[in-house]
Amino acid sequence: MVVKKEKPQEKIPEQHPQITIFSDWCKSCGICVAFCPKEVLSMDENGRVFAKHPEKCIACHMCELRCPDFAINVEEAKPAETGEEKQ
Numbered sequence: 516m517v518v519k520k521e522k523p524q525e526k527i528p529e530q531h532p533q534i535t536i537f538s539d540w541c542k543s544c545g546i547c548v549a550f551c552p553k554e555v556l557s558m559d560e561n562g563r564v565f566a567k568h569p570e571k572c573i574a575c576h577m578c579e580l581r582c583p584d585f586a587i588n589v590e591e592a593k594p595a596e597t598g599e600e601k602q
């Protein structure tokens with residue numbers, strides 16, 4: 516019996532939205548943490564917001580819309596890089 520070896524699939528790096536928290540503007544109210552439907556955001560022991568599970572972000576922008584201080588920004592995931600250069 517001949518076992519045909521399959522060509523390994525090229526791994527494409529997983530892309531997810533980029534979450535930026537402007538700590539100078541953030542007053543640690545926790546609104547963004549409470550409204551995130553995917554539990555992406557969390558607060559550390561000092562009350563600072565951080566993206567605990569950025570890979571779960573669906574870019575719904577609820578956190579941005581609810582933040583009273585414009586202290587959080589979410590950018591859509593960019594298409595995965597193929598490594599090919601454009602001419």
Ligand code: SF4
Pocket residue numbers: 534550551552553554555556571572573574575576577578579589
């Ligand atoms: S964009 Fe939506 S899913 Fe992503 S961190 Fe904000 S509230 Fe959560």
Ligand code: SF4
Pocket residue numbers: 536540541542543544545546547548564581582583584585586587
């Ligand atoms: S809603 Fe805005 S100000 Fe409140 S914790 Fe989140 S980022 Fe900070």
